[in-house]
Amino acid sequence: MEIASTPEARAQGLMNRPSLPKNHGMLFVFERSEDQYFWMKNTPLPLDIIFLQETGTVRHIHHHATPFSEKVIYSRGPARYVLEFEAGTAHRIGLSVGDQVDLGDATSK
Secondary structure, eight states: OEEEOSHHHHHHTTTTOSOOOTTOEEEEEEEEEEOOEEOOTTOOSOEEEEEEOTTSBEEEEEEEEOTTOOOOEEOSSOEEEEEEEETTHHHHHTOOTTOBOOOGGGGGO
16 A cells, blocks of 8 residues: 655655555545545546545545546545545445554554
């Protein structure tokens, strides 16, 4: 899991990457819980975007975000963390809204 905890790392995200290694993703760590907005501009691979509350509870899952889309993907309420994985990962692992995600010490980065 890559950690994006600085404004620069969060702005870059997974843009311009044609592929991801198996079971690889990125965790975006924000300073505080608030509405989060993402888009897929310059991102050539489809992603699942998972918005997490401060407690690690899944608030919203956006499945199969469209590559290169400039459509805004909204957290649907305050989120402190956001996970991005290859599209289909959330279904494959059975992740649902309300589930608890253990981020371990990744949130201290």
